[in-house]
Amino acid sequence: MLSRSLIQSTKTATRNVRFASTNASKQSIVEKVTNLSSQVVYWGKVTGEIAKQVYVKEGLSPPTTTQIQSVYQDLYKKALESFANPQAAFQSVKESAKNLNKDIVLKYGAYGIQLVGLFSLGEIIGRRQIVGYPSFGPKAAAHH
Numbered sequence: 001m002l003s004r005s006l007i008q009s010t011k012t013a014t015r016n017v018r019f020a021s022t023n024a025s026k027q028s029i030v031e032k033v034t035n036l037s038s039q040v041v042y043w044g045k046v047t048g049e050i051a052k053q054v055y056v057k058e059g060l061s062p063p064t065t066t067q068i069q070s071v072y073q074d075l076y077k078k079a080l081e082s083f084a085n086p087q088a089a090f091q092s093v094k095e096s097a098k099n100l101n102k103d104i105v106l107k108y109g110a111y112g113i114q115l116v117g118l119f120s121l122g123e124i125i126g127r128r129q130i131v132g133y134p135s136f137g138p139k140a141a142a143h144h
Contacts, residue, residue, distance in 0.1 A: 082089035
């Protein structure tokens, strides 16, 4: 299934991955970047091959245009129904809330906490500091 060149490059990349950490102190920056790039290529090929096998075994395929159209048509119809009769939409939401159990609430609560954490991490990275925004102008011009 795999070509001979892919197997050979995999063996070479495996050797580089295996010995990259032991020779780290003796290597220059160019050698480190080369080793890192070979590791990325190796693990990219491994991931690609696993993904191909999963795709074939599970019989996965992208959705057809008729499936996509039917989903959006259903969403559009439901949105129009909820705008036409907001009381019925509110009743269905109320009924769904009554059917919740503790496990579902905990699961989606944990997902929500993870999303808030990732959003906050992105904000911290974007601001380049934990609290507040950096002021790039002169200190006298900053208003607090």
